[in-house]
Amino acid sequence: MSRDAAARTAPRLERQAAEEARGRLEHARGTRLVQLRALTETGQSADDHLMSAQRDAIERVLKEIDEAFARIEAGTYGLCLACAKPVPAERLEILPYTRHCVACRGGQAG
Numbered sequence: 001m002s003r004d005a006a007a008r009t010a011p012r013l014e015r016q017a018a019e020e021a022r023g024r025l026e027h028a029r030g031t032r033l034v035q036l037r038a039l040t041e042t043g044q045s046a047d048d049h050l051m052s053a054q055r056d057a058i059e060r061v062l063k064e065i066d067e068a069f070a071r072i073e074a075g076t077y078g079l080c081l082a083c084a085k086p087v088p089a090e091r092l093e094i095l096p097y098t099r100h101c102v103a104c105r106g107g108q109a110g
Ligand SMILES: [Zn+2]
Pocket: 080, 081, 082, 083, 084, 085, 100, 101, 102, 103, 104, 105
């Protein structure tokens, strides 16, 4: 088997790893949706800047989770968007939707 054929039959992210990543992302999304619902329910009458900031932060994470799902489909999940190196597995366990490795993350979350 040539190197190219191996690359085609064994994608970088193996099926089981992809399933694990999906499971973590589903869990992260479910948690954020519950938080968002709780904020919406308690914040209906309040015009609270902190609450609105929290909601923005949750919606931003939900967007990042969607993007991570797209990267699983594209086969690029787990690669740093800045340096293209694999993000360590233990980081992906904590932040399954992260876009960057620790080195490229700088001071930003995710
Ligand atoms: Zn990086």
